[in-house]
Amino acid sequence: MADPGTRPDRPARERVMEAALDLFAAHGVTGTSLQMIADHMGVTKAAVYHQFHTKEDIVLAVIGPALETLTKVADAADRQRAHRRRLESALNGIVDLIIKNRRLTAIVQFDPMVAELVRAHPSRTSIERIRGMFTGADPDASALVSAAMVSGGLVMAGIDPALDGLSDEELRRHLFDTAWRLLKPRTASLSASGGRVAQPTGRV
Amino acid sequence: MADPGTRPDRPARERVMEAALDLFAAHGVTGTSLQMIADHMGVTKAAVYHQFHTKEDIVLAVIGPALETLTKVADAADRQRAHRRRLESALNGIVDLIIKNRRLTAIVQFDPMVAELVRAHPSRTSIERIRGMFTGADPDASALVSAAMVSGGLVMAGIDPALDGLSDEELRRHLFDTAWRLLKPRTASLSASGGRVAQPTGRV
Numbered sequence: 001m002a003d004p005g006t007r008p009d010r011p012a013r014e015r016v017m018e019a020a021l022d023l024f025a026a027h028g029v030t031g032t033s034l035q036m037i038a039d040h041m042g043v044t045k046a047a048v049y050h051q052f053h054t055k056e057d058i059v060l061a062v063i064g065p066a067l068e069t070l071t072k073v074a075d076a077a078d079r080q081r082a083h084r085r086r087l088e089s090a091l092n093g094i095v096d097l098i099i100k101n102r103r104l105t106a107i108v109q110f111d112p113m114v115a116e117l118v119r120a121h122p123s124r125t126s127i128e129r130i131r132g133m134f135t136g137a138d139p140d141a142s143a144l145v146s147a148a149m150v151s152g153g154l155v156m157a158g159i160d161p162a163l164d165g166l167s168d169e170e171l172r173r174h175l176f177d178t179a180w181r182l183l184k185p186r187t188a189s190l191s192a193s194g195g196r197v198a199q200p201t202g203r204v
Numbered sequence: 205m206a207d208p209g210t211r212p213d214r215p216a217r218e219r220v221m222e223a224a225l226d227l228f229a230a231h232g233v234t235g236t237s238l239q240m241i242a243d244h245m246g247v248t249k250a251a252v253y254h255q256f257h258t259k260e261d262i263v264l265a266v267i268g269p270a271l272e273t274l275t276k277v278a279d280a281a282d283r284q285r286a287h288r289r290r291l292e293s294a295l296n297g298i299v300d301l302i303i304k305n306r307r308l309t310a311i312v313q314f315d316p317m318v319a320e321l322v323r324a325h326p327s328r329t330s331i332e333r334i335r336g337m338f339t340g341a342d343p344d345a346s347a348l349v350s351a352a353m354v355s356g357g358l359v360m361a362g363i364d365p366a367l368d369g370l371s372d373e374e375l376r377r378h379l380f381d382t383a384w385r386l387l388k389p390r391t392a393s394l395s396a397s398g399g400r401v402a403q404p405t406g407r408v
Contacts, residue, residue, distance in 0.1 A: 028316050030235035110314025112232050131366065141370055145378035148367055152360020153353035160352040162335065166345055174349035178386060 029111040067123035098158035106159035233315040271327035302362035310363035
């Protein structure tokens with residue numbers, strides 16, 4: 001029934017991905033080989049190769065869904081016309097993505113090889129779009145730093161062992177609230193829906 | 205004059221450390237070997253081995269001064285009696301450390317092997333002490349998340365290419381101000397020097 005060209009045996013692919021994640025966590029992505037993945041699974045390298053031809057393919061399979069979600073988050077936020085709502089939507093989407101990928105983020109986020117694959121991935125532009133929503137248009141140094149602190153802080157908080165005791169729901173709420181405190185003031189005066197009056201800011 | 209036991213040839217040591225940093229940046233710490241460092245320098249592996257017996261020794265030489273500065277930062281902050289001043293001192297010290305180590309942080313911060321060496325390093329407790337100053341005593345979930353966002357956000361902002369255009373001085377000021385916005389409100393009512401009156405917060 002199944003066409004071999006589509007490799008329908010998802011469980012086998014997922015077992016490779018799971019074994020790869022275990023090894024990435026212990027040795028880093030760069031320090032992990034297909035042979036190590038095969039040994040860890042107790043199968044031959046040929047069996048792994050039947051699923052994935054390169055380690056890059058495994059990494060892309062592992063991080064791909066999260067990257068594609070980034071694009072959906074950016075698209076959904078873009079459909080909001082008011083800047084404040086757009087920011088709210090983007091921030092909610094990012095926090096949700098981080099909560100759902102706590103383990104994955106911890107493992108792959110900071111690997112040089114992963115960084116290179118992300119730079120070459122079509123979703124790369126979504127990361128920049130979301131960052132642009134965080135900074136707002138024509139950002140000054142302070143807005144750039146706030147956006148960087150939020151982007152980096154969310155990722156790092158999502159993998160911080162000091163927060164292991166918080167439930168996903170608690171973490172989600174407080175990540176949003178904390179990020180909102182940094183991003184909101186700069187955007188309130190631009191909001192079409194917040195009912196606020198723009199204040200003179202002295203910014204050019 | 206020089207005692208060979210103290211290996212006084214600092215320039216040779218520093219050339220190894222510099223070559224190691226180049227390779228760590230390209231291949232990760234785990235993906236770099238002493239042989240690669242020797243090849244990169246155009247010397248024999250024995251010449252590298254004369255300076256450092258293991259890659260761990262090189263990593264420790266590279267990150268050691270920053271870790272020791274962490275302890276000095278925690279000690280200096282501890283000498284401040286008022287919580288607000290203690291927080292201010294710790295935050296200033298951390299921001300300064302991050303500014304001075306932008307390249308180093310980017311390279312080694314997230315490597316699993318570096319994480320293990322940091323966990324075993326005597327300065328490990330200083331990281332926890334500083335985190336404790338950021339959360340304050342008896343932190344609730346919100347204070348824990350703010351401290352995690354600040355700690356992670358500062359590190360990530362220090363290596364964020366989007367902030368490459370800022371001078372060290374601009375970056376220092378805005379990192380401090382942004383972090384202070386997240387940490388200050390929780391501590392104002394505890395301050396012995398801020399002249400503020402504690403507000404009822406509804407927190408238990």
